[in-house]
Amino acid sequence: MILNGGDIYRIILADKTIKLYFNNSDIKINEGIYLYGAYGEEIIINAEPHNVIPIVLDGISVQQGAAYAVAGAGIALKSDWFNVSSNDSIIDLSTSIEDNKLRIGALLNDKVYVELDENKNITYSGSELKPSVNVYYNRNYMSSVQLKEGSDYNVTYSDNINAGTATAIVTGIGAYSGTKNVTFTIEPKKISSPTFDGFKSEYTYTGQKVEPEFTLMDGDTVIPSNEYEVSYSDNTEVGTATITITDATDGNYDINCKAEFDIVKADPVINELPVADPISYDPHKTLNEASISGGAVIGVSGENITGTWSWADDSVVPSVDVTDYDVIFTPDDQKHYNSVRGTIQLNVSKADVEVVELPAASGITYGDNLAKAVISGGRVSFDGIDQVEIPGTFAWKDESIKPFVSDSDKTLYTVVFTPADSVNYNTAEIEITVNVSKAAMPNLLLSVDNTHKTVGSIALPGDWTWLDADAKTAIKAGGSVMATAVYVGDDKENYDSTELKITIYRAACSEGKTVKYTLKGEKAPTCTKSGTGHTECSICGDVMSTGVYVKELGHKWNSGRVTRKPTYTATGVKTFTCTVCKAAKTASIAKLATTDISKKTSKITVSGIENKIYNGKVHTQKSLVVKAGAKTLRLNKDYTVTYSKNKAVGKASVIIRGKNAYSGKITKTFTIVKAAKGKTYTVGKFRYTITGAKADGTGTVAIAGTTYSRSDKKFASLTIADTVVIGDVRFKITSVSANAFSRYTALKNVTIGNNVTSIGANAFLSCKNLKKMTIKSAKLRSVGAKAFSGTYSKITFAVPRNKATAYKKLIKKGSPSAKAIYK
Ligand SMILES: [Zn+2]
Ligand SMILES: [Zn+2]
Known part of the structure; x- marks a missing residue:
């Protein structure tokens, strides 16, 4: 089977x-x-x-x-x-499971059936849908056992968001294995009234189909546009348009609805404003009378649209000015377009008026100008829609005109009518005549300054002359007279008389400040004497005051000149001279200032002062130098020198006194000593020791050495003089001290002076370059040990001829080289 x-x-x-x-x-x-x-x-x-x-x-x-x-x-x-x-x-074939063999009982197969927990509608929600699942294990056809989720099986889902067929997948766990599916249907969500987001209730006519954009919303969720189809109807013409939303097949939503919006008339755009023809003002003319032409208005597609312009408020009566008025464009296409408003300028000019009845002027007298002629009456009307009387005033165009009697009721003068409403009406001009009557000559007052001593000296306007009889009449200063002027002008017939009586006032005199000396007996002041004069009227020149005293003027000194120069000892003189009368005076000029040499500020220094050796005579300071700062002062010109106690042993003084530019005194001291045996003095570069002293200060010295250093190359030659002056006293040089020039290695030549009688031990010891020694003295009696030892091996000694033998013997005591030469 x-x-x-x-x-x-x-x-x-x-x-x-x-x-x-x-x-x-x-x-x-x-x-x-x-x-x-x-x-x-x-x-x-x-x-x-x-x-x-x-x-x-x-x-x-x-x-x-x-x-x-x-x-x-x-x-x-x-x-x-x-x-x-x-x-x-x-x-029950459920107990044994073999690999790759029939697996019975634990399999989720035909013995298991799966059903959804509730058999209700499942509708799309945008999220995963997970309906509960019941799983039964069919023990027999009579009953069943329900499996437990989590221990017997797990459930997963697929295709469980979007509308359509979804699957629940039951997977066995634990004692169960395999899978079993159960399907369920997700129904689309039905939306009958979605929200139209971004959708307006009104849209303007565009000439095209109006298709507004919008987003369809399910609450806060956007319904995707592929879920539905949109169609529009009646959406071009002004009126109500309809949107129809039709559900698309399949999909997650079931949508079918309608929405409406209005398409309203568009505002046309004025591309070019019209212009108004200028008008003239008329109180009965409204804006309606001003015609508007031109202008261009554009529709939604840029096309010119036809229509008519009219004034926004044509009941307004515009006044004279350039004024902005609103105009309205009414489109012929009123089905699609609104009317639109703009502003244009209307130029209203002033209206002309007509003088329908002339005014009259009041009469004036010759000499008056037109301002005196009062204008009255007259009537002015405006020739507009209705004749209206225009209020206003008449005035002379030139009221400064002075008409003559001959112009009376004859000459036309221009009158200007100025309307009260000068904003809206022009002025008008007409001409009328004036009655001019003759003028009477007035009495006049005339004040003149007091240069006018007679009536005739007063000048009159060209057409007037003084009555001959009056011309010579004198006028006192500060007084008055009456005189008659006669008019001879061409218009003299404009007056009822040609004579004018004038009262003339002459101003009072005024005294001048300047004194004059021109009258008899008057005398001008001089430098030293007073004068007498008079003053005159500064205006008319009349004498005002006499016997005016004027005191002497005083000298006018020049700046003077030095007639004697001042010196350091005497004053000078300056002489001044009067530039007017040549008188002279003098003034003293102070002595020249001197410098007091005793004062520190004078910066005086005194140098060259030496101590002296007593010699029985007065000592002076021959090397004295006096300086003021860096400047060396001159003896007997800038200063003098005197001495005191400058002969005896003791303290002597030098007194320096300022002379000429210098004053004051400085006292310096020096010492006079007795020459003492054994005392050493330095003269120039050499040292001398006193070996003998006499009462008059003279005596003998030994040359004791030099201030040169032993190796100084400048000290190559030594000449011992016969005498040397020490402290103003002359001493004979009679000996060379022991060791005086030992080891002077640069020394080459030595001359021994005439008065030398002895040369001390070691005097020239080790002067290894000493090659020549000239002995001039004929009195040499002793030469000390080693005096010439270590000098040049072939040293030459030159001695007086007659002493050759004796000196050779004597020199050898000084142990020169055996090779020494003697001449
Ligand atoms: Zn005067
Ligand atoms: Zn003078």
């Missing part, structure tokens, strides 16, 4: 040798396989490894280990599959 699929209630096997083949996993045996009668031999079951095959025996116990059933090719059924207990009519 071969089963190829399907739902089988039960299989009854009556032949013990029957073979049962399950070729398809979809075979479902609802109740079981029943064996009747001939059981016990063999059942061959060929099955796939996922079928569940209950075998129900006919009330007979199945012994464990009996071969009731054998597997087909590749499948071995073992006897212990059959968990048989007594009187149990069901053999």
